[in-house]
Amino acid sequence: MSADTARNETQIEIMEATYRALCEHGYADLTIQAIADEFDKSKSLLYYHYDTKDEILIAFLSYLLDQFSIEDAIDRDESPDEQLWTLVDEFLPESPPDEHREFQLALFELRSRALSKEAYREQFTRVDRLIHDAFVDVLAAGVDDGSFREIGVEETATLLVSTVTGAMLRRVTTDDDVTAAREAVVDLVESRLIADGDD
Amino acid sequence: MSADTARNETQIEIMEATYRALCEHGYADLTIQAIADEFDKSKSLLYYHYDTKDEILIAFLSYLLDQFSIEDAIDRDESPDEQLWTLVDEFLPESPPDEHREFQLALFELRSRALSKEAYREQFTRVDRLIHDAFVDVLAAGVDDGSFREIGVEETATLLVSTVTGAMLRRVTTDDDVTAAREAVVDLVESRLIADGDD
Structure with missing residues (x-):
């Protein structure tokens, strides 16, 4: 995935972690912890950007679409x-x-x-x-x-x-x-x- | 909906109640209580036939398909x-x-x-x-x-x-x-x- 000017590096790393977590767990079993496990930085940084699982996932879909x-x-x-x-x-x-x-x-x-x-x-x-x-x-x-x-x-x-x-x-x-x-x-x-x- | 020899009258009434409850509430908000509310007989009779919401719904899909x-x-x-x-x-x-x-x-x-x-x-x-x-x-x-x-x-x-x-x-x-x-x-x-x- 290539960089996108509208998102900072951390947000892009969160999106990539979300992709991996989603492939592994699917939506129903996905937790913010599962995304955090795929994310190299701290979980608090993840919460700083997003409040809920749905918020991350909607940002993720938007990210995917911007990439295409x-x-x-x-x-x-x-x-x-x-x-x-x-x-x-x-x-x-x-x-x-x-x-x-x-x-x-x-x-x-x-x-x-x-x-x-x-x-x-x-x-x-x-x-x-x-x-x-x-x-x-x-x-x-x-x-x-x-x-x-x-x-x-x-x-x-x-x-x-x-x-x-x-x-x-x-x-x-x-x-x-x-x-x-x-x-x-x-x-x-x-x-x-x-x-x-x-x- | 016409009668089906493989199901008794009570089961058919449960299926019809399920149809009405499903149209009204959708799957996510559907409860056995909501089905019971559409069912003229007692809730215990409903539990006598089915244990869970998914069990009723799978029976319902099967019923629909048998009707078609x-x-x-x-x-x-x-x-x-x-x-x-x-x-x-x-x-x-x-x-x-x-x-x-x-x-x-x-x-x-x-x-x-x-x-x-x-x-x-x-x-x-x-x-x-x-x-x-x-x-x-x-x-x-x-x-x-x-x-x-x-x-x-x-x-x-x-x-x-x-x-x-x-x-x-x-x-x-x-x-x-x-x-x-x-x-x-x-x-x-x-x-x-x-x-x-x-x-």
């Missing part, structure tokens, strides 16, 4: 359809490493807080808009250079956000694996987007 | 594309009444329990398979009678389950409304399925 850059996520030298696959892999990896699974699980615990807490709701509105904008960016590039058909970029991006979010949720809350959902996305992209893939 | 019948949800006299819209409306209504919203919210609270509790996970695996099978049923009928193209029925059903689940989740956890997601599903169905809708 479409330019870091994709390689502009690749073709738009390769870029699109990179994005799908980013959000819905085929065989995620354990850390990714743990983190995704924790993210859904945090998202379920958005059912009742406005501060979480704001952050997840940002999450979804960011994923949406990343898809729009890549889809528009593909329509521009003729590698994708003249599809509705906004509608397709909206569809992909819902599909990817739903597939991620189903991966962590059902016994069905995500292979079928990934294949369905591949199939959607190929039948709908690829310009030479006429029926 | 594709034949009740759709009208076979309608064309397959009308049946498909009926299903999309069932899972992702355009402007859901308050009770529907409250219930959907509660369902996601229950789904988030599936992140760690196997008994919830089993029920939500059933939920998703049931939605999937309902889509397969209607899609296959449309391919058979020529009103849908020769699409991969399984893949399309899988895609629709993830999309509809993701759109429902986003409706209850972000500030974005679901209109765009519904339109994206409409657009998907029309561009992909409708046999005379060639590009």
Whole structure:
């Protein structure tokens, strides 16, 4: 994670400690002590910056979102359809490493807080808009250079956000694996987007 | 809700009380007392059948799933594309009444329990398979009678389950409304399925 000018070094170290603690414990079992255990400095310094677990976690989501850059996520030298696959892999990896699974699980615990807490709701509105904008960016590039058909970029991006979010949720809350959902996305992209893939 | 031979009358009344209490209080604020308040018989009868809130709720999910019948949800006299819209409306209504919203919210609270509790996970695996099978049923009928193209029925059903689940989740956890997601599903169905809708 790179430095962010709006946060001081201590806050960034707290965010990195929060990431590790969240992967290890999940939301429900997370305590400020567990974050402090991952933090090299004193626990009082942690309390100086944040009062509650939810306050740290909302700051953490905001930090994550500030870190995300479409330019870091994709390689502009690749073709738009390769870029699109990179994005799908980013959000819905085929065989995620354990850390990714743990983190995704924790993210859904945090998202379920958005059912009742406005501060979480704001952050997840940002999450979804960011994923949406990343898809729009890549889809528009593909329509521009003729590698994708003249599809509705906004509608397709909206569809992909819902599909990817739903597939991620189903991966962590059902016994069905995500292979079928990934294949369905591949199939959607190929039948709908690829310009030479006429029926 | 119709009677189910596997449950006695008291159990069915408990399930109906659970539905009302869940819509009113959501999962987090739900207590056995709140269910008892909606139940006409004695609280001790409720405890005779169930020990914990989670035990009642898992029985409730199982009851809901046993109630669901594709034949009740759709009208076979309608064309397959009308049946498909009926299903999309069932899972992702355009402007859901308050009770529907409250219930959907509660369902996601229950789904988030599936992140760690196997008994919830089993029920939500059933939920998703049931939605999937309902889509397969209607899609296959449309391919058979020529009103849908020769699409991969399984893949399309899988895609629709993830999309509809993701759109429902986003409706209850972000500030974005679901209109765009519904339109994206409409657009998907029309561009992909409708046999005379060639590009």
